[in-house]
Amino acid sequence: MPQGARIAVVAGSGSLPRDVVSALVRAGYRPLVVAIEQDADHFPVSAKDFDVWPTPVERLGLVLPKLKRAGVTHLVLAGGVSQRPPILKVRFGLDILKVLPRLIAAYARGDDGLLRAVIAYIEENGIKVVGAHEIAPDLLAPAGVITRSKPTKADEADIAAAFEAARTIGALDIGQAAIAVGGRAVALEGIEGTAGLLARMRDMRDHGRLAGRKRGVLVKCVKPKQELRADLPTIGPETVDAVHAAGLVGIAVEAGRSLIMDHDETLKRADKLGIFVVGLERPE
Numbered sequence: 001m002p003q004g005a006r007i008a009v010v011a012g013s014g015s016l017p018r019d020v021v022s023a024l025v026r027a028g029y030r031p032l033v034v035a036i037e038q039d040a041d042h043f044p045v046s047a048k049d050f051d052v053w054p055t056p057v058e059r060l061g062l063v064l065p066k067l068k069r070a071g072v073t074h075l076v077l078a079g080g081v082s083q084r085p086p087i088l089k090v091r092f093g094l095d096i097l098k099v100l101p102r103l104i105a106a107y108a109r110g111d112d113g114l115l116r117a118v119i120a121y122i123e124e125n126g127i128k129v130v131g132a133h134e135i136a137p138d139l140l141a142p143a144g145v146i147t148r149s150k151p152t153k154a155d156e157a158d159i160a161a162a163f164e165a166a167r168t169i170g171a172l173d174i175g176q177a178a179i180a181v182g183g184r185a186v187a188l189e190g191i192e193g194t195a196g197l198l199a200r201m202r203d204m205r206d207h208g209r210l211a212g213r214k215r216g217v218l219v220k221c222v223k224p225k226q227e228l229r230a231d232l233p234t235i236g237p238e239t240v241d242a243v244h245a246a247g248l249v250g251i252a253v254e255a256g257r258s259l260i261m262d263h264d265e266t267l268k269r270a271d272k273l274g275i276f277v278v279g280l281e282r283p284e
Contacts, residue, residue: 001029001074001130008032008072008127010060011040012079015261016132016139016234018042020078023136025049032070034063039082057081064125075122077115077230078132080193115230131229133259141279143255147267149276151250155217157183159252162219163280170223176233179248181216194220194235198242205247216248221280222257235277236261237269244273255279 007024011017011033017040024031033052035043043052055063119129133140151159158180165178165185175189179201189197204210220233233253243251260266270277
């Protein structure tokens with residue numbers, strides 16, 4: 001980041017926005033946090049090291065002109081949005097009207113199409129979008145096994161099957177995750193996200209077709225054409241707990257293209273529960 005850059009962080013849910021803001025403060029910047037209400041309410045309105053603009057999600061379309069007036073040069077999109085408001089409730093400024101048809105079309109295509117359109121619009125207005133992983137690279141998953149527990153040969157077959165399934169649904173912009181048990185994919189992530197997928201897997205354990213099937217693996221990977229500056233696959237302590245509750249024994253994510261939140265606590269909890277965590281090298 002150039003010296004003197006004015007950096008804004010659009011902060012959603014989870015711990016990622018907090019980690020990004022902390023990394024910027026440590027690097028000597030005073031970030032401007034656009035805290036999405038009901039998702040990033042943990043940011044205090046009055047803070048010593050950064051500025052905070054609480055903003056309802058449906059009014060994010062009005063923020064860009066304010067960021068330009070505040071001299072913002074770089075923008076980071078960090079964290080999730082719990083609810084995507086109906087398009088008729090979203091408020092736009094006059095400057096956005098000329099690209100509104102493009103955004104509405106992208107909105108209809110799905111999350112990845114919308115993110116690409118939003119990032120393009122922001123950069124057309126002179127603000128460079130930066131990935132959260134570029135600000136806090138220590139959050140990226142390393143390659144290889146990073147826990148005491150290691151996958152067996154059968155687990156590696158599950159990893160391969162779930163990875164193929166996750167890539168397939170990713171190409172359709174459906175989700176980033178899949179679960180495999182016994183060498184075949186048995187559950188795919190939908191709009192409910194990874195937490196919902198794991199809850200569904202927990203309920204499926206009594207299904208006749210899974211009778212006697214033990215172990216199983218969750219795999220998360222980026223979509224084949226995903227915009228890498230937003231919405232990278234993410235795991236954290238809650239993921240480990242949910243994996244264990246679902247009767248699975250491991251998690252595999254793409255090395256260098258996935259985030260591990262609360263890194264030390266995540267691995268500590270995985271070791272305690274006997275869950276392995278693996279960073280996968282992306283195949284050519």
